[in-house]
Amino acid sequence: MSLADANREYFDKISDSYDSKPWFAKVNQQVTEELQSRLDWLGIPLANVDSVSNNRQVKLLDYACGPGIMSRIYGPYVTVTRGIDLSPKMVSTYNERAQAAGLAPSTINAVVGDLFSTTNPNPQNLSGAEYHDFDLAAAGFAFHHFDDVVHAARRLKERLRPGGVLVISDFLQGGDMKADDDGNPIPGTEGDHHGHHMHQHGHGHGHGHEHGHGDHGHAHGDGDHRHREEDERPEATSDDPSTKYKKEMQASVATFSFTIEGVKKFFMEAGFVDVDVVTMKERVYMQLAGAKIWRTILFAKGRRPEEGEKSEL
Numbered sequence: 001m002s003l004a005d006a007n008r009e010y011f012d013k014i015s016d017s018y019d020s021k022p023w024f025a026k027v028n029q030q031v032t033e034e035l036q037s038r039l040d041w042l043g044i045p046l047a048n049v050d051s052v053s054n055n056r057q058v059k060l061l062d063y064a065c066g067p068g069i070m071s072r073i074y075g076p077y078v079t080v081t082r083g084i085d086l087s088p089k090m091v092s093t094y095n096e097r098a099q100a101a102g103l104a105p106s107t108i109n110a111v112v113g114d115l116f117s118t119t120n121p122n123p124q125n126l127s128g129a130e131y132h133d134f135d136l137a138a139a140g141f142a143f144h145h146f147d148d149v150v151h152a153a154r155r156l157k158e159r160l161r162p163g164g165v166l167v168i169s170d171f172l173q174g175g176d177m178k179a180d181d182d183g184n185p186i187p188g189t190e191g192d193h194h195g196h197h198m199h200q201h202g203h204g205h206g207h208g209h210e211h212g213h214g215d216h217g218h219a220h221g222d223g224d225h226r227h228r229e230e231d232e233r234p235e236a237t238s239d240d241p242s243t244k245y246k247k248e249m250q251a252s253v254a255t256f257s258f259t260i261e262g263v264k265k266f267f268m269e270a271g272f273v274d275v276d277v278v279t280m281k282e283r284v285y286m287q288l289a290g291a292k293i294w295r296t297i298l299f300a301k302g303r304r305p306e307e308g309e310k311s312e313l
Contacts, residue, residue: 021287023285026285027284027285027286030280030282030284031140031169031280031284032072035074035299038299041276041278041301042136042165042167043165043274043301044135044136044164045058046077046078047077047078047079048076048077058077058078058079058080058135058136059082059134059135059136060074060075060080060135060138061081061082061083061084061136061137061156061159061160062074062081062082062137062138062139062140063083063084063085063115063138063156064084064086064139064142064145065084065094065110066087066090066093066094066140068083068098068110069140070139070169071094071108074138078135078136079107080130081107081109082110082111082130082131083111084111084112084126085112086114087112088112091111091112095109098110111125112125113125113126115156115159116148116152131159132159133159133160133164134159134160135160135164136160136166137160137164137165137167138168139152139166139167139169140169141169142168143258144257150266153267153269153302154271157270157271157272160304161304163303163305164303165301166267166303166304167300168263168299168300168301169297169298170257170258170298170300171258171296172258172259172279173257173258173259173262174190174192175257175295176189176190176191176192176257176293176294176295177189177190177193177283177293177294178292179285179292179294183292185283192257193291193293258298260277260298263277263298263300264277268311271305271311272303272311273304273305273309273311274303275300275301275302275303276300277299278299280298284296284297
């Protein structure tokens with residue numbers, strides 16, 4: 001099964017419960033507050049930020065949109081949002097929530113699609129003008145699901161207008177801490193604990209915290225990778241009813257985390273300029289496949305060069 005197929009299958013199955021857990025709501029709130037406090041960091045004109053911008057038209061592409069966290073974060077500051085996701089059920093959840101909020105499909109709408117396929121690089125349903133020339137593209141906790149992050153970033157860049165910006169969120173390599181039974185961080189446990197010896201201990205620390213697309217090559221970006229055959233080995237607790245869920249979740253992940261320099265490198269290799277990567281000051285608490293963990297979130301941005309402007313490579 002390709003990584004794209006694994007993502008589609010996994011996120012279809014969890015679409016109804018994806019962001020319903022209290023800890024997940026807390027993470028979403030922390031990420032929302034952080035990114036909305038960094039609107040100037042994006043470096044592009046936004047809508048509804050002052051009286052001058054009230055009539056400004058701003059387009060957002062939410063790729064691997066899931067139920068729409070990045071759309072909710074940036075929605076107040078754009079005028080048109082288009083979501084794309086591999087999972088039909090995630091797309092249904094996204095559109096149902098938008099409609100329940102009284103938002104018209106002309107303003108915000110998601111479709112099933114894959115911009116990263118090498119066999120169908122120009123899908124017909126994504127060929128129209130509404131899926132090009134975005135001012136802002138966002139991918140929330142998605143790049144750790146992409147086999148080839150340079151290809152992914154480059155394809156998203158192609159959907160931006162010249163001067164448009166891509167922003168992503170993901171996890172920082174070495175930024176984890178273990179948590180005790182009560183969820184409190186354990187001092188001295190800083191490091192990488194998300195995917196530690198999953199196949200040996202039978203209690204995965206992997207995550208399905210967003211989702212993605214693509215079945216290409218090898219990932220770049222100094223990520224923490226594991227060989228796919230490790231995911232396919234029997235877990236120690238094969239009678240655990242959550243074992244199948246853990247395996248499906250692990251199969252959807254290409255890399256568990258990124259270094260700051262690695263992210264900068266793949267953004268620049270994809271042709272972006274003004275690349276910057278920042279981290280949240282406080283870790284976020286998560287429960288992943290039965291494991292309790294504190295993780296460090298990173299945010300990265302890059303701008304598509306203007307016509308005639310050279311990239312930084």
